[in-house]
Amino acid sequence: MKSEHKDELKARRRNIALLVSYDGTNYNGFQRQNPPSVAVQNILEERLEKIFGDKIELTASGRTDAGVHALGQVVNFFTNGRIEIEKIPRAASSLLPKDIIVRAAWEADKNFSALHSAKSKIYVYKIQRGETLNPFTAKFAWHIRYPLDVEKMRAALNLIVGTHDFSAFKAENKTNMNPVRTIYAAEIFSSEEFAADILSIKIHASGFLYHMARNIVAAVVAVGRERLSVEEFRRIFDSRDRKLVPATAPACGLCLHEVFY
Amino acid sequence: MKSEHKDELKARRRNIALLVSYDGTNYNGFQRQNPPSVAVQNILEERLEKIFGDKIELTASGRTDAGVHALGQVVNFFTNGRIEIEKIPRAASSLLPKDIIVRAAWEADKNFSALHSAKSKIYVYKIQRGETLNPFTAKFAWHIRYPLDVEKMRAALNLIVGTHDFSAFKAENKTNMNPVRTIYAAEIFSSEEFAADILSIKIHASGFLYHMARNIVAAVVAVGRERLSVEEFRRIFDSRDRKLVPATAPACGLCLHEVFY
Numbered sequence: 001m002k003s004e005h006k007d008e009l010k011a012r013r014r015n016i017a018l019l020v021s022y023d024g025t026n027y028n029g030f031q032r033q034n035p036p037s038v039a040v041q042n043i044l045e046e047r048l049e050k051i052f053g054d055k056i057e058l059t060a061s062g063r064t065d066a067g068v069h070a071l072g073q074v075v076n077f078f079t080n081g082r083i084e085i086e087k088i089p090r091a092a093s094s095l096l097p098k099d100i101i102v103r104a105a106w107e108a109d110k111n112f113s114a115l116h117s118a119k120s121k122i123y124v125y126k127i128q129r130g131e132t133l134n135p136f137t138a139k140f141a142w143h144i145r146y147p148l149d150v151e152k153m154r155a156a157l158n159l160i161v162g163t164h165d166f167s168a169f170k171a172e173n174k175t176n177m178n179p180v181r182t183i184y185a186a187e188i189f190s191s192e193e194f195a196a197d198i199l200s201i202k203i204h205a206s207g208f209l210y211h212m213a214r215n216i217v218a219a220v221v222a223v224g225r226e227r228l229s230v231e232e233f234r235r236i237f238d239s240r241d242r243k244l245v246p247a248t249a250p251a252c253g254l255c256l257h258e259v260f261y
Numbered sequence: 262m263k264s265e266h267k268d269e270l271k272a273r274r275r276n277i278a279l280l281v282s283y284d285g286t287n288y289n290g291f292q293r294q295n296p297p298s299v300a301v302q303n304i305l306e307e308r309l310e311k312i313f314g315d316k317i318e319l320t321a322s323g324r325t326d327a328g329v330h331a332l333g334q335v336v337n338f339f340t341n342g343r344i345e346i347e348k349i350p351r352a353a354s355s356l357l358p359k360d361i362i363v364r365a366a367w368e369a370d371k372n373f374s375a376l377h378s379a380k381s382k383i384y385v386y387k388i389q390r391g392e393t394l395n396p397f398t399a400k401f402a403w404h405i406r407y408p409l410d411v412e413k414m415r416a417a418l419n420l421i422v423g424t425h426d427f428s429a430f431k432a433e434n435k436t437n438m439n440p441v442r443t444i445y446a447a448e449i450f451s452s453e454e455f456a457a458d459i460l461s462i463k464i465h466a467s468g469f470l471y472h473m474a475r476n477i478v479a480a481v482v483a484v485g486r487e488r489l490s491v492e493e494f495r496r497i498f499d500s501r502d503r504k505l506v507p508a509t510a511p512a513c514g515l516c517l518h519e520v521f522y
Contacts, residue, residue: 023396069397071456089393103393132350132364135284136330136401140455193454194401195332195518257456 017076017108018088020044023099024069025139025252031063040064040100044075047095051088052081061118061259062208067251069140071124072103072258076114114259120184120206122257123213125249127199127221134196141198142217142253148199148224150188156223156233157186157201160216167240169219171211171248179240182206186216202257215242217249278337278369279349281305284360285330286400286513292324301325301361305336308356312349313342322375322382322520323469328512330401332385333364333519337375375520381445381467383518384474386510388460388482397455403478403514409460409485411449417484417494418447418462421477428501430480432472432509440501443467449481463518476503478510 022040024030032041041058048056058075083091088105096102111117128134128141129148160166160183167179185204192198201217219236222228227246228236236244283301285291293302302319309317319336344352349366357363372378389395389402390409421427421444428440446465453459462478480497483489488507489497497505 021393021396023399071397093394098394098399099396101394101396132282132362133354133359135282135360135362136332137455138284138359140397194398 013078013080015076015078015108015110015112016085016088017074017106017112017114018092018102019104020070020073020075021101021103022070022073023139024064024067026099027066029064029066029068030060030070030073040070040073043097043100047092048077050095051083051091052079054080059114061114061121062256064256065211065214065251065254068254068256069252070256073256074114074118074259074261076108076112112261117261118207118259120204120260121208122202122204122260123208124255124257125201125203125213125217125253126255127201127253129197129199134194136194137196137198139252140255141196142250144221144225146225148221149226150190150199150224152226152230153201153220153224154188155230156220157188157203157216159230159234159237161186164237165240166209166212168237168242168245169212169215170209170242171215172242177209179209181209181212188220211248214249214251214254215245217253218246221249222246274339274341276337276339276369276371276373277346277349278335278367278373278375279353279363280365281331281334281336282362282364283331283334284400285325285328287360288327290325290327290329291321291331291334301331301334304358304361308353309338311356312344312352313340315341320375322379322517325517326472326475326512326515329515329517330513331517334517335375335379335520335522337369337373373522378522379468379520381465381521382469383463383465383521384469385516385518386462386464386474386478386514387516388462388514390458390460395455395457398457398459400513401516402457402459403511405482405486407486409482410487411451411460411485413487413491414462414481414485415449416491417481418449418464418477420491420495420498422447425498426501427470427473429498429503429506430473430476431470431503432476433503438470440470442470442473447477472509475510475512475515476506478514479507482510483507 027040028037030040033039045056056077061074089102092102126141128137128143133143163182165179183205187202223233288301289298291301294300306317322335350363353363387402389398389404394404424443426440444466448463484494
């Protein structure tokens with residue numbers, strides 16, 4: 001009888017997916033941490049458990065580093081909780097801090113995994129240009145005082161589009177991953193946001209190695225300020241040697257914009 | 262001799278003006294407060310005293326309320342401190358918290374007063390539209406879920422342009438001020454900023470009564486959500502009766518954009 005009950009519970013378990021935005025400033029990344037360190041996942045699971053009444057273990061499209069933001073992180077979890085799907089975003093908002101937002105919820109196919117079903121992702125990195133820091137964009141952009149040659153940055157970004165070995169842009173201490181990824185688009189554009197002169201670097205790829213987005217930005221910025229020529233950028237990229245790339249760009253400028261399934 | 266020394270000191274005192282931006286979220290307004298309450302002025306004066314080596318008393322173009330931001334607040338002060346003008350923004354940045362920025366400094370005429378010489382000001386109020394709060398704009402915009410009719414809001418804003426008695430939009434407890442002001446322009450426009458759908462209300466006026474900008478926004482939003490017709494808005498404005506205007510809009514959406522001299 002007991003195992004029948006378990007089977008029944010399992011049969012009616014739903015696979016729920018959420019679209020989540022967060023300001024990563026005050027969190028030690030997305031992935032669950034041991035207290036007292038607090039990650040976005042700790043807060044989300046704790047609050048979702050109050051809504052669903054059972055133990056929640058989230059699977060995310062990927063981790064984001066400490067201080068990195070998300071506009072469109074996707075997570076999924078299995079639950080026996082009975083709350084109506086449409087009510088989840090509001091119920092979550094009332095329990096979550098202001099810097100974590102559940103934008104949408106839907107019931108996914110039983111086989112859907114936010115991690116394994118992801119086909120590609122867009123990351124956007126924002127730079128605030130100008131002599132003085134803009135206080136409204138300070139948490140969401142890398143402030144750069146020196147002039148940047150946007151056309152040269154665009155030329156460097158064009159070189160990484162396609163399927164390549166991205167070893168030159170991986171994190172130094174991560175060595176045992178397949179370093180081949182496909183970049184579908186790598187764009188740069190200017191805008192005025194909150195009265196700041198913002199330069200955005202948008203990268204759409206099949207996946208990102210650990211620190212890859214921020215290392216690409218660091219090298220592209222080095223090209224923009226003419227510390228590297230476009231030709232030197234190409235040689236570094238071809239060398240697959242992480243040590244040749246300038247220091248990783250600050251986390252605050254990076255945002256996981258969208259995950260495609 | 263002593264008074265001659267004083268005269269000499271006075272003669273070489275400079276009148277220094279600063280252009281200041283701040284994120285007002287964590288401050289109890291601009292105007293100096295008694296501790297433990299902290300205003301932007303407390304922090305600025307304390308840090309400027311370290312740079313100039315004498316007692317600094319700032320005069321600002323006007324106070325801003327608790328939680329209100331500034332892109333272009335202007336202040337001035339008299340000092341015997343000898344630091345070169347061009348070095349002030351960087352020197353200040355190194356001492357100030359990240360949410361207060363000295364964007365520019367210049368030596369003003371001895372008769373210049375940031376308060377009394379001001380000819381007009383622009384305030385911008387930002388609204389974030391959409392079902393869910395955007396975490397990147399949450400501190401700098403009023404999140405409104407319900408639909409807003411922008412054309413009706415524009416029609417209401419057109420009614421306040423010109424020289425009028427703004428008693429209907431003043432703070433309830435402030436009664437003894439001349440309530441006549443001139444509005445040179447009152448505009449509304451949409452933009453995408455940090456992936457949020459932002460509606461900005463920009464008001465350029467000879468001056469603003471206490472709470473006037475936020476009370477105008479509250480009434481214009483009531484028109485936008487069709488709680489007031491444009492005709493009712495006009496009647497309230499003409500009535501000069503503060504009690505007819507909806508509750509003051511939240512401070513977080515408001516920013517002192519520019520002061521003209």
